[in-house]
Amino acid sequence: MTLSEQPPAATLVFQTLLTQGPLTRAELGRRTGLSSGAVTKVSAPLLADGWITEIGPARERQAGRPATLVAVRPERARFIGVKITSDELIGMLVDLTATPLTTRRATLGSRDVGTVVRAVARLVTALAAQAGAADGGTASGVHGVGVTVSGDVDRQTGTVRYSPFLDWRGVPLARLVEAATGVPTVVDNDVRALTVAEQWFGSGAGLSSFALITVGTGIGCGISVGGRVISGAHGVSGEIGHLPVGGTDRVCTCGNTGCVEAIASSQAIVEQVREETGDPDLTTTDVVRLAHAGDAAARGAFTRAGRALGLAIASVANLIGPERVIISGEGVATYDLFADEIRRTFGAQAFGAAADCDLVVRPLPFETWARGGAAVAAQRLFSPPPGLTAAATSY
Template identity: 45%
Template sequence: MTGLSQTTTDELSVNRPGSTAAEEHMEEAPAFSRVFAEVLKHGPIARIDVSNRTGLSQAGVTKAVNRLIQHGLITTHDTMPSASPGRPVQPISVNEEALLAIGVTVRVNEIFGVVTTLRANVLHSVHRQLASIAVADVMESIADVVQELTDQLGADAERIIGAGIAFSGDVDREHGVVRASARLNWTHVHVRELLRDRFDFPVIVENDVRALTIAEEWFGIGVDTSSFAIVTIGAGIGCGVYVNGDVVGGAHGVAGELGHLPLAGVDAVCPCGRRGCVEAVASSSAILQSIRAAKLDPLLTMREAVELARSGDADAGFAFERAGSMIGLAMATLANLVGPSVILLAGESVTNYDLFERRVRESFDEHAFGSAAECTIVTRAHTFEDWARGSASSVIRSMVDRTLTEG
């Protein structure tokens, strides 16, 4: 790691009590980190706006900005007229390639990895098939992907601050453990411990949807939104929630499991082994299985199922509409409980959204209570590279957050 990144990592994440200098650092670190976070999310931005957003004094902001400039993390722009009478302002923004993050997302049969800048812009990406979901094989594949990405960076690999590794299921982020993943058939896999000695930088283990939510919080829909939720539709149904200035993690690391709300009736059997889960009728795999059963064709592909539905086939249309009704009900339940201003409906299956959009909105309107119905629903397709980008975002956020919690 270069002098720049080592010094910066120390500034952002390490406190060493026991001396006057250390005590001063502990007092300054949260301000340093809060200023950096605001510039990261909103830059280019004027110092006065950073002060207004953080509640820090202008002197405190200036001190933090000067240190960030010294470490090469922030750059200044040409002056521009102020919105109010006074001196022209000089906007500041993050030098986003000063430090880099690796993000990896693991699916049932494939793995995706990216290297991103501090603003989660992708510089390099890797996609590999997984020959096996055995723990040892997946760990080896993760290590290979990370090694390939660092090789692509060459000397720039010294600027890597960490690797985020994301999985579906119940993930204990604090201890780096995948407690349960139905799709991988894993229980209590200590991922961080298994990977700890393979890399020269920290490893963060995260739930894939929560990582995607962090990316939206810092660099997407959450930048200008006080509260939002993201619902992902694909092989499963995932959900991340952002309220009160943070992504909800839950007391035990489990939160937002919309796909496992028991709303679908006892006849619906979920891959998790329980009955009645939303995912049992609304995931892409559940939709496909329903249409296969109706058509007595176990080899029917999702592409063929979509074509049937769009051509007016009653069985295929029913499967998609039933899924839409269930997703709308689940989203209304979420809106009634949490009250987000925006719900982002995302994931790989959003490309087929025209097949169930009407029922999603009808069901949501039927079940949303009072002003919860005013929640805006936005749709956006996500690629698997976007999921890996979310994993990298969890590293970026962790770098900043450690100072706020430890300082």
């Protein structure tokens, strides 16, 4: 029996073990709200099918009696996550607990959909074969593939509705990759997938609510509330890069003006400095160097970026009251240049106790983003049990 065919209580037990195990049956009951008899009953088929295993004994903290620990079997399933950027693929193969087994990168010579799909298929095959997870160089030993892309992505249908950096519209990417690889495929927004990764094994683990802000080519945000990453009724959520903060007539990638992204993205900062200095050849490296040297135009651009980001982060804090906001993305490499303005603006705009939200700067390589894609793929093994709530549903 597959996990998707298990009753909701079994799914709840499995999710709890996946995110919080190993645990004794008694502790499983406490954390899921299930009776000891129910835990034993729903665990039996999971044990028989090899999804979980007994690894005890342990010692119950209160009674002092020996007890058997139960845990997920990591080797039971393998998944591949692929992060697509404008010029590169980053792939990672993981086990059932999202432990990395191997990683691989591939350069993209074109953003043409067909070319990218074929490159993804080659990468999936290479990762599977490299890890010994397939026979004859195929991907047959992989249970699922999770592909992540920036932009407006409908995870339910696997369609990239709009990705400005790839210039894609209405691309049925999940169907195309699945046809090319022969492996069940899910497609999600890259920041949302990274939020799943942080929720499972990163700085969001164990928190009831948190937000992940990514700063770089774009400005993204993933939100977790009540142990669930929010995807939105229409597949759009957390788009703080397109919050209107004003103060500029610069046109954003979405076509509007006044967006956070039009002020604080890496390219927006470079373009502002180019305009003010009259030097169209300045690169990101040049702009960072100028800012560190005290150049007024460069420092001003980073200050404006910091203010826009501070306003956006304060908006998130005021709306959902997260325990923590994690700031990541390639832009954090220059975080020192706008950190003070972010914190000053955040402190000024966050309402009341929302200002007590913990701000954490966490550099995350693209391999971690790919790992998030693999975690999203693993979610297809089961559906969140309706009507049941526990910290385990954060997976």
